[in-house]
Amino acid sequence: MMTDKILQQQIQYYSARANEYDEWFYRIGRYDRGQENNQRWFDEVAIVKDALYQIGAVDDILELASGTGIWTQELLGIGKKITAIDASEEVIAINRYKLGSRSVEYHIFDLFTWQPDIEYDLVFFAFWLSHVPPNLLDSFLTKVNQSVHIGGQIFIIDSRFEPTSTANNHILEDDGNFYKTRKLNDGQEFQIVKIFYQPDELQDKLKQAGFQAEVKMTDNYFIYVLGRKVSTALL
Numbered sequence: 262m263m264t265d266k267i268l269q270q271q272i273q274y275y276s277a278r279a280n281e282y283d284e285w286f287y288r289i290g291r292y293d294r295g296q297e298n299n300q301r302w303f304d305e306v307a308i309v310k311d312a313l314y315q316i317g318a319v320d321d322i323l324e325l326a327s328g329t330g331i332w333t334q335e336l337l338g339i340g341k342k343i344t345a346i347d348a349s350e351e352v353i354a355i356n357r358y359k360l361g362s363r364s365v366e367y368h369i370f371d372l373f374t375w376q377p378d379i380e381y382d383l384v385f386f387a388f389w390l391s392h393v394p395p396n397l398l399d400s401f402l403t404k405v406n407q408s409v410h411i412g413g414q415i416f417i418i419d420s421r422f423e424p425t426s427t428a429n430n431h432i433l434e435d436d437g438n439f440y441k442t443r444k445l446n447d448g449q450e451f452q453i454v455k456i457f458y459q460p461d462e463l464q465d466k467l468k469q470a471g472f473q474a475e476v477k478m479t480d481n482y483f484i485y486v487l488g489r490k491v492s493t494a495l496l
């Protein structure tokens with residue numbers, strides 16, 4: 262099936278991009294969109310970080326698609342122990358090296374076949390949901406629900422549709438097609454999934470999956486969600 266191939270390519274893309282991944286978040290090289298846009302980006306990152314810190318201290322955090330550790334390092338300020346999962350060995354190696362923390366336990370799993378077996382206080386994922394195809398969204402969110410204890414929380418961050426968020430040689434088309442082409446610095450191309458879930462749609466999906474959630478957006482770049490797992494009688 263087409264999607265399976267793209268989902269494998271998506272893992273290959275992030276593995277091949279591991280060493281240049283952080284350029285995106287720190288607005289370096291192809292992701293440098295000029296001082297004004299960059300400032301806007303960092304100001305909006307600060308808003309999202311503030312919202313994350315509002316959660317306060319928790320014991321056990323599960324981070325899905327943890328990548329190179331941009332958010333894992335923030336989670337270390339909130340949780341006593343972080344379990345970080347990603348399908349790419351290469352990004353996990355960078356995360357482990359950058360953080361050098363005994364409080365993070367790493368696992369290499371494909372999230373589409375992963376089966377949760379522990380309930381955490383907080384499940385966090387940044388810039389991952391937009392890579393989950395619509396036909397797999399419900400089953401993914403059900404697994405997220407199984408990973409949080411009742412009363413526990415979820416925090417999600419993702420991209421809004423904003424052309425300056427991606428590299429200057431990526432074309433962000435609003436064409437309804439969720440397969441997108443991504444390039445590395447050396448020009449190598451990959452197909453990945455990228456979907457901009459809308460706030461109402463996301464809120465409904467999260468409710469269906471057993472969460473009371475508040476979906477917010479920053480002015481340009483980010484959509485973020487704080488949610489709580491409640492017993493289904495309360496939904």
Ligand SMILES: C[S@@+](CC[C@H](N)C(=O)[O-])C[C@H]1O[C@@H](n2cnc3c(N)ncnc32)[C@H](O)[C@@H]1O
Pocket residue numbers: 268271272275276325326327328329330331332346347348349352370371372373386387388389392
């Ligand atoms: C856009 S990055 C986000 C990384 C990190 N959360 C951040 O915000 O910097 C997407 C991540 O998903 C990982 N990934 C891709 N496909 C995956 C899969 N099937 N299962 C688990 N992780 C996957 C990639 O290796 C990559 O680290």
